Amino acid sequence: MIGAASIHISIGEVAASLVLVAVAAAVSLWRRVDLERDLGVAVLRSFLQLTAVGYVIQAIFDSDSLWLVVLLLAVMVGFGSITARSRAKGVPGALGPIVLALATAAVVTIGLVLALGIFHPRPRYLVPVGGMVIGNAMTAAAVSLNRLADEIRGSALRIEATLALGATSWEASRDLVTRSLRSGMITLVDSTKTTGIVFFPGTMVGMLLAGARPLDAVRLQLILLWSLLGSVALSSVLATGLGYRGFFTPAHQLRDLEDGGS
Amino acid sequence: MDLTLEPGATALLGPSGAGKSTLLRLLNRLADPDSGAISLHGEDVRSLDPRALRRRACLVPQLPSPLPGTVAYNVRFGPSLVGRSVDPTRPLELAGLSSAYAEREASRLSVGEQQRVMLARALALEPEVLLLDEPTSALDEHTRAGVEATLAELALRTGVSMVVVTHDRGQANRLATRTVNLRDGRIDG
Numbered sequence: 001m002i003g004a005a006s007i008h009i010s011i012g013e014v015a016a017s018l019v020l021v022a023v024a025a026a027v028s029l030w031r032r033v034d035l036e037r038d039l040g041v042a043v044l045r046s047f048l049q050l051t052a053v054g055y056v057i058q059a060i061f062d063s064d065s066l067w068l069v070v071l072l073l074a075v076m077v078g079f080g081s082i083t084a085r086s087r088a089k090g091v092p093g094a095l096g097p098i099v100l101a102l103a104t105a106a107v108v109t110i111g112l113v114l115a116l117g118i119f120h121p122r123p124r125y126l127v128p129v130g131g132m133v134i135g136n137a138m139t140a141a142a143v144s145l146n147r148l149a150d151e152i153r154g155s156a157l158r159i160e161a162t163l164a165l166g167a168t169s170w171e172a173s174r175d176l177v178t179r180s181l182r183s184g185m186i187t188l189v190d191s192t193k194t195t196g197i198v199f200f201p202g203t204m205v206g207m208l209l210a211g212a213r214p215l216d217a218v219r220l221q222l223i224l225l226w227s228l229l230g231s232v233a234l235s236s237v238l239a240t241g242l243g244y245r246g247f248f249t250p251a252h253q254l255r256d257l258e259d260g261g262s
Numbered sequence: 263m264d265l266t267l268e269p270g271a272t273a274l275l276g277p278s279g280a281g282k283s284t285l286l287r288l289l290n291r292l293a294d295p296d297s298g299a300i301s302l303h304g305e306d307v308r309s310l311d312p313r314a315l316r317r318r319a320c321l322v323p324q325l326p327s328p329l330p331g332t333v334a335y336n337v338r339f340g341p342s343l344v345g346r347s348v349d350p351t352r353p354l355e356l357a358g359l360s361s362a363y364a365e366r367e368a369s370r371l372s373v374g375e376q377q378r379v380m381l382a383r384a385l386a387l388e389p390e391v392l393l394l395d396e397p398t399s400a401l402d403e404h405t406r407a408g409v410e411a412t413l414a415e416l417a418l419r420t421g422v423s424m425v426v427v428t429h430d431r432g433q434a435n436r437l438a439t440r441t442v443n444l445r446d447g448r449i450d451g
Contacts, residue, residue, distance in 0.1 A: 158327040160292055165340035165383065166317040175330075251312045253292055 007210045018043070060123050069123050073110075073130045077102045080138035087142040088243075090149030092255060097242035098141050101235040105137035106130060109231040118223055129224065132203075136188065136228045137235035144184025144236040145243050151176040152247050152254075160254055169248035177240050184236030185229075192225050201225065263298075263449055265442060271417055271424040273434035276444035282427040283324065285444070286393050289425065290319045317344070320389035324396040326376035328368035333359070333379050336368050340387045348386050356420065357382035358412040374405035378412070385416075391423045392416075398433065413437055 021043055028035040060068045081099045088094050110130055119125040152159065155176060162172040170177075195201055203224055207217035247255055274282045287293040288300050291312045300307045307315055317340070328336045337350035351361045357378040363371070368379050377400065384392060397413065398406040414437060417424060426437050434441045443450040 155327075157323065157325055158329065161321075161323045161327045161380065162329065162339075164290060164292060164316055164321040164323065165387065166313040166320075166343055167340075168313065168343075171343060251291060251294070253294070253312070 057127055060127060064123060066121065066123070066126070069126045069130070072127060073106055073134065076131060076134045077106060080134050084138045084142040084145070084239075088145035088149065090153070091145045091243050092246035094145055094239075094243055094246060097239050097246075098145070100242060101141045101238035102134055102137045104238055105231040105235040106134050108234055109133045109227055112230070113223070113227055129227075132224060132228065133231045137231050140184040140188070140232040140236045141239035143187065144180045144240045147183040148177065148180035148240050148243060151180055152244070156254060163252055163254065167252075169245065169252045169254075172252075173244050173247070177244050180240045181236050184240065185233055188228060188232045192229060195221075195225060263447070265449060267423075267425060268440065269423045270440070271426065271438040273438035273441045274425060274427045274444055275429070275431060275434045275441050276450070277429060279446075280444040281447035282429075282444050283395050284447075286321065286395050286425065286427050289391075289393055290316045290321050292316075292321065313343075317387045318389055319391040319393055320384040320387050321393040321395065322377075322380050322384050322397060325400055326373060326380045328376055328379050328383075330369060331367070332365050333368050333371070333382075334364040336379055337364075337383045337386045340383055350382070350386065353382040353386040354378075356385050356412075356416055358408065372405075374401050374409065377401065377409060381409075381412070385420075385422075389422065391425060394424060394426045396427055396429070399429075410436060 021039060025036050025039050027033065028039060056072065060072060077099065080102050081095060084098045084102070085095045088098070110126065110133065113119050113129065114121055119129060152173060155173075159172045159176075163169070191199075201221050201224075204217045204221040207220060208214060249255060274285060276282050284293065288295050289302075289307070291300075291307055291310075294308070302310070302315065302319065320340075329339060333354070334350045337353050338348055341348045350364050354361060354363060359375065359378050359382060363375070363379075368376060371379065377397065381392075381397070394413070398409050401409060410433065413424070413426075416422065417437075424437070426434070428434050428437075431441075
């Protein structure tokens with residue numbers, strides 16, 4: 001058993017939790033949800049990826065090198081950007097805006113929490129905080145760009161009619177960009193509102209399990225939640241504010257989208 | 263295709279798929295041709311600022327798609343982009359709408375009324391040429407006759423030139439002094 005004062009977890013305890021995965025597989029088989037294969041892949045990938053990253057983080061903590069932290073965060077921005085782009089397929093030329101959005105969110109958020117003296121500039125703080133910031137920024141960029149593609153496809157006629165009055169691409173799509181930005185931010189704003197009532201956020205759960213005092217766990221969680229709000233806003237505003245350009249030519253023409261227009 | 267449009271009203275007539283709407287969109291650079299050139303008063307349109315060009319040659323699309331907001335907002339929008347503020351009354355009146363429409367929500371109007379809003383907001387820019395893409399195709403017969411009458415009167419009152427895309431020979435004859443027949447992207451006959 002995992003004791004309150006102990007944070008050593010054996011591989012046997014991890015294996016035991018596979019029983020719950022078996023429950024999920026049973027549900028999938030019973031109701032023919034056809035997710036058994038995906039469950040298997042998910043379990044295997046999460047095991048391999050987290051174990052690998054565990055060793056990487058251990059090595060970075062041991063070296064105590066900030067350069068390695070920067071390298072790790074850069075790799076996260078890279079993978080996060082590729083993932084976000086694959087989710088926002090409908091946005092032409094999305095990779096550039098996404099990379100810029102994630103990198104800026106990471107640099108500004110981490111820079112601010114360091115400058116404000118909230119965290120010490122040590123790998124053991126920067127790695128987990130950076131990972132959360134980049135992960136949330138990635139989701140926000142993907143969600144807001146996805147929404148932008150839907151909005152622009154759905155309003156193509158109106159956009160062209162507005163361009164025909166001599167409007168710039170920005171003037172013709174500004175309100176759609178705003179709506180997309182909102183959709184990128186709203187999820188985290190809403191979950192921040194209900195946090196502690198409907199669900200316990202992961203950091204707090206982790207700290208409580210590791211034996212921290214509840215109030216310390218809560219304070220750290222608040223710092224993270226509030227910082228994430230800023231990083232998600234930065235990421236969405238950059239992703240949509242730059243990403244909308246992909247739909248237009250420099251001559252303020254709406255590009256032919258594969259499935260739209262006549 | 264080699265085509266020169268004179269001042270006055272010209273109809274581009276042809277079956278659907280003949281390239282009429284595409285040609286219209288090339289004139290104000292909502293699209294660019296793969297090859298060839300379009301000139302306005304001898305100037306290649308690609309050398310002009312597309313926004314300035316679109317204010318001079320203003321397109322009224324086939325399907326009305328006003329901006330969310332009032333009729334007056336829609337009419338004022340185009341001029342406001344270049345810092346001009348206009349009284350929506352005259353453009354509305356030219357388009358056949360009384361000023362009572364000004365404060366109504368554009369998207370709640372009938373299709374025929376919306377089409378007139380689209381016309382009014384183009385007129386608010388005081389363009390040299392109106393590019394009308396099947397201006398009555400979304401309308402029923404009665405409304406169609408009304409919009410046609412408005413367009414005919416407009417040409418007389420303001421002297422604005424028009425290029426009207428239509429598949430209706432009768433409409434071409436009623437609205438235009440010249441008709442260009444298009445078929446499969448070529449001038450026919």
